[in-house]
Amino acid sequence: MRLGVPLLPLLLPPLQGGLCLVAGAGGALVWPTLQTVPRLTLRGALVFGAWLLLQATLQLLVPGRQVQGAPLLDGRRLPYWLNGWRSLLVTAVVLALLVGAGWMSPALPARELGSLLVTATLFSFLFSLYLQLHGWWHPDEGSASGRLSPVHDFVLGTARNPRLGHFDLKLFFEARPGLMGWAVLDLSLLALQLERHGTVSNSMVLVVGCQLWYVVDYFLFEEAILSTWDIRHENFGWMLCFGDVVWVPFTYTLQAQYLVARPVHLPGWAVAGIALLHVAGYVVFRGANLQKHRFRREPRQAVWGRPPHVIETDGAPLLASGWWGLARHINYLGDLMMGLAWCLTCGFGHALPYFYIVYFTVLLVHRERRDHAACARRYGPPWRRYVEQVPWRIVPGVY
Numbered sequence: 313m314r315l316g317v318p319l320l321p322l323l324l325p326p327l328q329g330g331l332c333l334v335a336g337a338g339g340a341l342v343w344p345t346l347q348t349v350p351r352l353t354l355r356g357a358l359v360f361g362a363w364l365l366l367q368a369t370l371q372l373l374v375p376g377r378q379v380q381g382a383p384l385l386d387g388r389r390l391p392y393w394l395n396g397w398r399s400l401l402v403t404a405v406v407l408a409l410l411v412g413a414g415w416m417s418p419a420l421p422a423r424e425l426g427s428l429l430v431t432a433t434l435f436s437f438l439f440s441l442y443l444q445l446h447g448w449w450h451p452d453e454g455s456a457s458g459r460l461s462p463v464h465d466f467v468l469g470t471a472r473n474p475r476l477g478h479f480d481l482k483l484f485f486e487a488r489p490g491l492m493g494w495a496v497l498d499l500s501l502l503a504l505q506l507e508r509h510g511t512v513s514n515s516m517v518l519v520v521g522c523q524l525w526y527v528v529d530y531f532l533f534e535e536a537i538l539s540t541w542d543i544r545h546e547n548f549g550w551m552l553c554f555g556d557v558v559w560v561p562f563t564y565t566l567q568a569q570y571l572v573a574r575p576v577h578l579p580g581w582a583v584a585g586i587a588l589l590h591v592a593g594y595v596v597f598r599g600a601n602l603q604k605h606r607f608r609r610e611p612r613q614a615v616w617g618r619p620p621h622v623i624e625t626d627g628a629p630l631l632a633s634g635w636w637g638l639a640r641h642i643n644y645l646g647d648l649m650m651g652l653a654w655c656l657t658c659g660f661g662h663a664l665p666y667f668y669i670v671y672f673t674v675l676l677v678h679r680e681r682r683d684h685a686a687c688a689r690r691y692g693p694p695w696r697r698y699v700e701q702v703p704w705r706i707v708p709g710v711y
């Protein structure tokens with residue numbers, strides 16, 4: 313799902329003494345990049361290990377419900393155990409108890425950001441090796457493309473739905489350690505800002521609030537992940553694993569990291585405008601994703617109060633009305649609007665917080681093209697009819 317390299321150590325130097333402090337390194341001018349590459353520490357490794365263990369235990373033990381996944385290309389439907397919402401609540405209670413009892417400083421994860429980043433990166437490489445072997449050992453879970461080369465298999469994975477018994481590894485890593493980790497790191501960075509500056513800026517409250525909303529929303533509509541590209545079509549290899557475990561928690565907290573170093577106090581009109589942009593983005597993002605998810609389950613259900621405009625194919629039908637009649641990936645537009653809102657909370661004092669929206673735009677434009685090519689292959693002429701009827705890729709009337 314998420315592409316890239318660990319950029320944080322390279323992005324930190326420009327903020328000399330700013331973000332560098334967050335990552336636990338000094339802001340020296342000589343050899344800045346080398347000096348700001350975080351170190352592996354025992355404490356960081358223990359925190360990461362405990363977090364992974366907690367999340368895996370919750371995935372296994374917390375009550376939930378079993379849901380059949382969307383049909384795979386071979387027609388099978390895998391059962392998934394969904395208990396994300398309750399696991400999120402238990403996680404919040406456990407962390408609140410640890411902090412309340414004085415056993416853990418709320419700023420601890422933020423202070424350990426650098427070593428957590430290194431540990432998570434190492435983990436993603438080692439675990440991806442396991443995933444590669446797992447796919448070779450379980451050809452029934454393997455991808456249609458087969459073994460192209462060891463490097464290809466390592467990066468893109470060898471199994472589409474690797475499982476240990478009933479434990480679905482891809483579903484777990486899509487959300488648990490990384491997505492929840494993002495929320496925890498955000499809150500921890502807020503605590504660190506309070507610790508360092510004696511106050512929490514309204515920009516920090518806004519960005520953390522918006523991002524917590526994004527994470528909570530994921531768990532409220534957890535089932536919708538089952539009909540996404542990642543779950544249905546992508547193998548689970550280094551690219552997904554690194555994205556889930558490293559990229560999301562450490563890059564998506566970039567705005568909060570920045571605000572620890574340079575608190576921004578926004579005027580009321582800016583807070584209102586950013587909040588409005590976020591809400592509007594959310595309506596598009598959630599509305600479109602839910603609409604497709606429901607359509608995939610019940611293709612005849614009304615869309616925006618009217619019978620859906622359906623394009624029949626040899627496989628699953630395509631929806632050409634509602635959100636999906638405005639642009640072929642309008643869900644990406646909603647996501648981009650929310651991402652822009654997060655960046656804007658940091659004001660215009662530095663370009664670094666805008667890294668997210670630039671990266672995310674590139675990612676989603678590239679992803680849309682990949683999906684378009686895959687759908688054109690999968691559906692043939694019906695897809696071309698859909699493209700004729702809905703010519704816009706992401707932004708209606710623009711792109």
Ligand code: NDP
Nearest residue numbers: 313314540541542601604629630631632636643644647683
């Ligand atoms: P989609 O959920 O849009 O899934 C694309 C798939 O949907 C297609 O392959 C096709 O699959 C099906 N589809 C496409 N058009 C139609 C149609 N008209 N009618 C019915 N089915 C259709 O893509 P993603 O999985 O990429 O994204 C899901 C969400 O996750 C998005 O909102 C995106 O913004 C977000 N996201 C967030 C990221 C982040 O880092 N924050 C990264 C990537 C995505 P099929 O034919 O198999 O049904």
